[in-house]
Amino acid sequence: MKKIEAIIKPFKIDEVKDALSLIGIKGMTITEVKGFGRQKGHKEVYRGAEYVVDFVPKIKIEVVIDDVMVERVVETIIKSAHTGKIGDGKIFVYSIDEVIRIRTGEKGKDAV
Amino acid sequence: MEKSLKEHIRHLKDQREAIRNSRDPQPPGREAVRELSVITDVFLVSVFYQAERKWQKSHPGSLRSITLVPVGGYGRNELALYSDIDLMILCAGGSDPVAEFVSEEIFYPLWDAGLEIGHSVRTVTDCIDIAGKNFHTQTSFLDARCLAGNRGLFGEFKKRFHERIIEGQRKKFLENILIENQKRYQRYGEAAFLLEPNIKEGKGGLRDYHSILWTAKALFNLSTLEEMVNAALLSPNDRTSLEQSLDFLWRIRNRLHILTGRKNDQLCFEYQEDMAGTLGFAARADFLEVEGLMREFYMHASNIEYISSLFFDRIMHALKIKPHAKTVALPDRILEKGVSIYKGEIRIDRPEALIKKPYLLLKIFEYAARYKAEIHPRTGQFIRDNLCLVNDSFRSSRRTSRSMLNLMKLGSSAFKQLEVMLQTGLLALYIPEFENIRCQVQHDAYHIYTVDKHSLLTFLELSLMREEDKYPFAEIDRPEYLFLTALLHDIGKGIGHNHAEKGADLIPKIAKRMGLEEEVIRDMVFLVRHHLLLVDVATRRDLEDEKIIIECAQKIQDIKRLNMLYLLTIADSKATGPRAWTAWKAALVDELYLKIKHILQRGELATPQTTARIRKVLSRVKDGLTPELKNPAVSKHIENMPGDYLLTVTPHKIIRHLQLAQGLSNKKFALFIEAKNSFRELTVLAEDKPGLFAQISGVLALNDLDVLGTHIFTWGDGIAVDIFQLRELIEEPADEIKWEKVTDDLEKALSGRLSFDYRLAEKTTPLSFQTKKRGRSSKVVIDNEISDFYTVIEVYTDDHPGLLYPLSRTLFDMGLDIRSAKISTKVDQVVDVFYVRDLYGQKIYHPEQCEEVKKALLFKLKGDKRTG
Numbered sequence: 001m002k003k004i005e006a007i008i009k010p011f012k013i014d015e016v017k018d019a020l021s022l023i024g025i026k027g028m029t030i031t032e033v034k035g036f037g038r039q040k041g042h043k044e045v046y047r048g049a050e051y052v053v054d055f056v057p058k059i060k061i062e063v064v065i066d067d068v069m070v071e072r073v074v075e076t077i078i079k080s081a082h083t084g085k086i087g088d089g090k091i092f093v094y095s096i097d098e099v100i101r102i103r104t105g106e107k108g109k110d111a112v
Numbered sequence: 113m114e115k116s117l118k119e120h121i122r123h124l125k126d127q128r129e130a131i132r133n134s135r136d137p138q139p140p141g142r143e144a145v146r147e148l149s150v151i152t153d154v155f156l157v158s159v160f161y162q163a164e165r166k167w168q169k170s171h172p173g174s175l176r177s178i179t180l181v182p183v184g185g186y187g188r189n190e191l192a193l194y195s196d197i198d199l200m201i202l203c204a205g206g207s208d209p210v211a212e213f214v215s216e217e218i219f220y221p222l223w224d225a226g227l228e229i230g231h232s233v234r235t236v237t238d239c240i241d242i243a244g245k246n247f248h249t250q251t252s253f254l255d256a257r258c259l260a261g262n263r264g265l266f267g268e269f270k271k272r273f274h275e276r277i278i279e280g281q282r283k284k285f286l287e288n289i290l291i292e293n294q295k296r297y298q299r300y301g302e303a304a305f306l307l308e309p310n311i312k313e314g315k316g317g318l319r320d321y322h323s324i325l326w327t328a329k330a331l332f333n334l335s336t337l338e339e340m341v342n343a344a345l346l347s348p349n350d351r352t353s354l355e356q357s358l359d360f361l362w363r364i365r366n367r368l369h370i371l372t373g374r375k376n377d378q379l380c381f382e383y384q385e386d387m388a389g390t391l392g393f394a395a396r397a398d399f400l401e402v403e404g405l406m407r408e409f410y411m412h413a414s415n416i417e418y419i420s421s422l423f424f425d426r427i428m429h430a431l432k433i434k435p436h437a438k439t440v441a442l443p444d445r446i447l448e449k450g451v452s453i454y455k456g457e458i459r460i461d462r463p464e465a466l467i468k469k470p471y472l473l474l475k476i477f478e479y480a481a482r483y484k485a486e487i488h489p490r491t492g493q494f495i496r497d498n499l500c501l502v503n504d505s506f507r508s509s510r511r512t513s514r515s516m517l518n519l520m521k522l523g524s525s526a527f528k529q530l531e532v533m534l535q536t537g538l539l540a541l542y543i544p545e546f547e548n549i550r551c552q553v554q555h556d557a558y559h560i561y562t563v564d565k566h567s568l569l570t571f572l573e574l575s576l577m578r579e580e581d582k583y584p585f586a587e588i589d590r591p592e593y594l595f596l597t598a599l600l601h602d603i604g605k606g607i608g609h610n611h612a613e614k615g616a617d618l619i620p621k622i623a624k625r626m627g628l629e630e631e632v633i634r635d636m637v638f639l640v641r642h643h644l645l646l647v648d649v650a651t652r653r654d655l656e657d658e659k660i661i662i663e664c665a666q667k668i669q670d671i672k673r674l675n676m677l678y679l680l681t682i683a684d685s686k687a688t689g690p691r692a693w694t695a696w697k698a699a700l701v702d703e704l705y706l707k708i709k710h711i712l713q714r715g716e717l718a719t720p721q722t723t724a725r726i727r728k729v730l731s732r733v734k735d736g737l738t739p740e741l742k743n744p745a746v747s748k749h750i751e752n753m754p755g756d757y758l759l760t761v762t763p764h765k766i767i768r769h770l771q772l773a774q775g776l777s778n779k780k781f782a783l784f785i786e787a788k789n790s791f792r793e794l795t796v797l798a799e800d801k802p803g804l805f806a807q808i809s810g811v812l813a814l815n816d817l818d819v820l821g822t823h824i825f826t827w828g829d830g831i832a833v834d835i836f837q838l839r840e841l842i843e844e845p846a847d848e849i850k851w852e853k854v855t856d857d858l859e860k861a862l863s864g865r866l867s868f869d870y871r872l873a874e875k876t877t878p879l880s881f882q883t884k885k886r887g888r889s890s891k892v893v894i895d896n897e898i899s900d901f902y903t904v905i906e907v908y909t910d911d912h913p914g915l916l917y918p919l920s921r922t923l924f925d926m927g928l929d930i931r932s933a934k935i936s937t938k939v940d941q942v943v944d945v946f947y948v949r950d951l952y953g954q955k956i957y958h959p960e961q962c963e964e965v966k967k968a969l970l971f972k973l974k975g976d977k978r979t980g
Contacts, residue, residue, distance in 0.1 A: 010700060011652050032696040057699045085656060086952030 001096040001112060002070050006061045007033070007089040008081040013059050019080035020063065023072055029062040037090070056087060064096055064112055117159065121225050124155045131193060132370050137392035141362030142355070149182075149189040152197060153259060156180060156218065160260045163217035167210055177204045178211050179261035180218075181269075184230070187255030188325070190318075192365050194375040197222070198230040198252065202265055206235055228375060236269045240276050247288050250277060251326045278330050283431065285330045289323050290424065303690055305378075306560045309413065311365045312377040316413030318361055320420040321354070327427060345426055347493065350419045357412035364409065367391060379409070384555070399606070403553045410551035410562050418535040425489045447479055459488040466494055470501040473538065474515040477529040481522040487532070495536065502541040512542070513626040520592040520599075523575035530568050530599070545618050548606040560689040563605045569687035570598045570680075577679060584675045593632050594676050597639045598683055604640070616641035638673060639680055646681045650700035655707065656953060658901040659828050662755050664704070665711040665718035666726075674712060678705045707900045714898075717755040726755055732763040737770070746770055752828030756932065760823060761835075765795075769833055772797045776831070780862045785851055791820055792838045794854075798862070800832035802951060805930045806920035807861045808834055810868035813914035814875070815854050816841040822916070822935040841913055868917065890973040892966045896955055902931055902947035903955045905965065909973050911942040918972040919944060926965055927951050 008016055013030065020028065034055035065073055074091055082088055101111040115123070131148065160180050168174055184198035185191060199218075203211040211233050222229050234242070243250045253273055258266035278285065299305075300314040312318045328334040332343060337354065340346040346354075367387050368376060379387075388405040395401040446452045450465040451472065458479050466472055473495055480487050487495075506512055519526045533539040540546040549563035561569060574595060578585050588594055600622065604615025616637045623633040645664065653660045668674045681701060685693035711718050733750060749770060761769070772782040772795070781798035794817075796808055805824060812819060821837040840850075860866040890909035898904045907919060916935065923930060928948040935944045949955060956962055 009654070011654050014652070032694060034696060034699065055699075057696050083654065084953070086950075086954050087656075 001099060001109070002065060002067055003094040003096050004061075004063045004065065004070070004073050004077070005092040005094065006077045006081065007035070007058050007091075008061065008077070009083065009087060009089060010057055010059050012081045012083075013061075015080045016061060016077055019076045020073065023069075023076055025063055025065065025069075025073065027063070031060040031062075033058050033060045037087075058089060064099060066109055066112060115158070117162065117221060120155055120158050120162075121221050124151065125225060127151045128193065131366075134370075135390075137390070139363055139366065141359035141366070144366050145190045145192055145362050148191040148193065149186060152186070152191060153182075156199075157260045159218050159221065160214065163214045164210075164261075166217070167213050174210065176262050177208060177265075178202060178214060179263070179265045179269075180259045181256050181266060182259050183256045184252040185255070187252070187257050188322075190362070192362070193369040194228065194373075195369075196228045196230045196375065200231075200239075200256070201233045202239070202261075202269055203233060203235055204262075204265060208233075236265070236272055239269055240272055243273060243277050247292065250285075251289075251322070253277075254326050254329050282331050283433070286327060286427065286431065286433070289327055293320070293323055303560050307557060308378055308380045308384075309409070310378045311361055311368065314413065316410075316415070316417035316420075317377075318358070318365070320416050321358055324420055324423050327424075331427065331431075340423075345423060346419075350422065353415055354419050357415045360408065360412045361416075364391070364405075379406075381555075381557075400555050402555050406553040406555070407551045407562075410553065414535065414551065422489065422492070425492075429489055442483060442485055451476070451479065453479075453483060453485055454488075457486045457488040457491075458483070459491045460494055463494040463498065466498045466501060470498075470506050471509060471511040471515065473498065473501060473506070474512045474519075474542065477526075477533055477538075478515045478518050478522075481519055481526040481529045484525050492532075492536075495538070499537060499541055502538065507542060507544075508625050508627070510627055513628075516542070516626065517592045517596070520595040523578055523595075524572060527568065527572045527575060530571065534564055534568060543600070543622060545600075545603050545622055549602060552606040554605075558689060558692065561687070563602050566687050567599055567602055570601065570683045571595055573683035573686040574598045574679065577683060582679070582682075585679060587672075587675050588679070589672065590632075593628070593636060594639075594680065597636045597676075598680055600636070601640050601643045601680065601684060612641055612644055635673060635676070639676055642667065642677060643680055643684060646677060646701050646704055647685065647697070650704040651697065655700070655703055656901065658899075659752070659754060661704070661707045661711055661900070662717050665708045666723045666755075668708060668712070669718060669720050669723065671709060671712050674705070674708055710900050717759070722755070722759060726758045729758045729763050729766070733766050733770075736763060736767050738767075741767070741770055741774070746773075748829055749773060749827055749831065754825060754828060757825040757827070757833070760825075761833075769795065769797060773831060781858060783855065783858070788837075790839075792817075792840070794836045794838055796832075796834045796836075796858070798832050798834075800826050800830050802927075802929050803924040804832055804862075805834060805933065806917065806924045807868075808836075808858065809917040809920050810872070811854060811857045811861055811866075812836065812838065813917045814857060814868065814871055815850065816913075817854075818913040819916045819935060820937050822933060824930065824933045826931055868921075872914065872917070890970060892969045894956075894962045894966060896957065899947065899955075901955070902949055903928075903962075905946045905948060905969070907942075907944040907946075907969060907973075909942055909944075911937050911940045915942065916944070919969060920946075922968050922972050923948060923965070926968060928956070928965070 006016070010032075017028070017030075034057050036054070036056055061077070063073060070093060074093065077091055098107060099111040100107050104111075128148075128151070131144070157180075164176065179202040181187075181200040181202050182198065183200050185195050186198050191197065201211050201215050201218075215231070215233055219229055219231050239253065243253055256266075256269070296313055296319060297315050300310050300317075305314055310317060324340075325335075328340050328345060332345070334340050334343055334345070337346060337351045341348055341351050364379070364387060365377060367390065368379065368383060371383055371386055371390075384406060385402045388400075388402040391405060393401040393404040393408075395404070442453055442456045444452070444454050447458070450461045450469075452459060452461075458476060460466065460472065460476065476487060476491065476495065479485070519529065530539065533542075534550075540550055546564065549567065552563035553559075554563070559566065578591065585591070600615070600619065602611060602615060603618050603622075604611035604613065607614055619637045619640050620633055623636055628636075645667065649655075649660065649664055655661070668677065678701075682693065682698075685697065716722065730750065730753075737746065753766070758766070768784070772784065775782045776797060776799065781796055783794060783796045786793045786795075794812075798804055809819070817836075817838045818841050819836050820839055822835060824832065824834040826832050857866060861868075890907070893906040893908075895904045895906070905923070909915070920930060920933075923946060927950055929951060930946050930948050932947045933945065935942065956965065
């Protein structure tokens, strides 16, 4: 099992969510996050008042899936979150040791 | 023949089962809780006497020494199916063997029957001790009644409880009740409980009613609502409406217990849905059945809350307790004839004053907000008794309208009065459109307040923002209209989908009735219609896309409106719930706001005039399309045309460009030449890519074509339209041959088969330019403030042929993409303005990089002079 964590642009969330559910992903966790990578924060000057953007608002998506799905999920996220501009985000793939559904106690694949 | 204990229990169980299985869509409320109490009473009395007889058989001659006393909710005869059955066995002396025997006989079967029993065995002295220590026991003893056994003992308990606990401590009792209420409101007023209210403990829940009962009993020895009415602690109308609301609460509480199969007073989402169905709430097209149920619930809860607050106000007045000690005493004064401030309270002398001057109904609240004073309870009662005075002429009176607007100016002190106006119903009478949103619920986890409450809270949030001088509040002209709009922004909810549109449609009627000016009405309509715009765009659209920002700017059109919209947006979100306004969302909305503001300030693309012009150009282009241009691809091009393109290029030419674009499917580029009086105009269309502009400039330079001016545009769908005004440096060769060569060179250049640098170096500069004098130094200015989307590079230098190529080539080499450019020549001075972004679509922020670009460009300019 793997966890896919993707940081994407906020306005792309609907597209990514729809694309993922089209390939059969039933659940995901979404968090509003802020940060910066190569797309640095910047300073805008507005009528003399500085408006500093230290961290850029992003959305973090987390999905836990069976190994065989990894490639499709990653591809789907890339395709749907891509704008070609800086700040499109990143995808991280983690290995997961165990998944347990709290309600039933099911483990592994069944619990995903 | 006497029933056995088993039979009694079976009978009790059967009766409870019958209640559980009842499918009555309109089940009784009060009657049901009373009935269950009676059923329980009958069971207990039978079992009690059976046990007593049993005891007396084995202990002949023993006296009846114990009493069975229901307390708490059971004492009040208010049992829901799984309510605790609170029972106390009162006995004459400590460790009474009778008490022990009887309690076993009673409690064991009840436990076996699966009922929740709160039980205790106490002497009168025990009772007084514990009541003195524990306020909850105190209140539950107020509900105590005698069910069976020794009545004299119960009488003694009552008497001593009264003497020891109540007498002389009435004020203390009231204080405790108020503290308990406060604690309860705080605990059950948290977000989670607002969505999933607790029928018993929440604001407006059954506990509020119990507090009234306890207080009336402890302070005035009044046991029923009727007695309270007779003692003028409650108006007859309030009593009737209180009873109706209680009946509703009991009804859904019973249903909730049946549904969950346990003692549960919290209306969780899942149960709300189930209950709405079984209680016969019908869905409407625009309204879920569960929203119908919850709306009714909140109507009743707010009614109970209100009546309870009136009750306690009266009590405190009667006892001369000031709830809020004022730090600065308000001097007594006469406000107008018949209206005065006396001891910090606003009062009307006689109710007739209202009939003579109905406008006072609103004006009183304005006074209260202005002087931060309370309204005397009796005056409040006058107002509530005279609400029938609110008729059409009241609603359209300038005088009341002025009071309303004055109230709007008063910010947070007006908020409190608006709450009272909402509770009394005055607000919805004055603005009848408000009735639709009263207690209106949205069945989701996001909107935690009912719509009316949310509207008032939006008003409050806005007031707080003004108090902390949130930017740009200082720029708001007449804030009262913004406040009024905040109050009305969701007025379209509860009448179907798209509440913003629906609300905007209602505004003119309301505003005209209030006699507001046309201009104000237009702003209000705009704000209500677009109150979701900023959040929607900020969270769902690409803020790096200039076109999106320009579209917003065109919708909003002026900075005054933008400022109001921005403040309303924040207040609206904050008033929605703690999750609706986060630093994350604020960052996006702020960015959008500043970008729109910037566009509006530059005033080129989004003024009403330019918006109208763009619309006109678009419609003329669409009208002028030839049949072969009427296809989806062309519509897509048109949709994506940037504003500056539409404002600069004539409709006729735009159509020409669209025709050329048709050819791009099988060619790298398309071009055409037009002869003007003293120059030629070349238009090139091509798929945009970095370096395109430099390559075209190179081809022009190679062919001895001097660029007098240029406009380059990029359609949103990635097609570059580059227009050059050209002067031929050499008349030869003839036109057709020359343009054929240009086309051919361009073809080669775009396929990477042409190297400019060595070819240009080999060329000799045409004679006509060698005589020009030079000397003025060149200047490069890099500006990041003009645009939020591009870095603007301005190059000032002497004109000389072929200048454009080295400049654009340098920018390309430095990884900059030229999105638009304006070249203008004045005699021999040239100003080249480039709008650039880096290959990632960002402006160049880094000072080092800016410096590098500047130096590279200056070097090119010098170098060219040297060789020139």
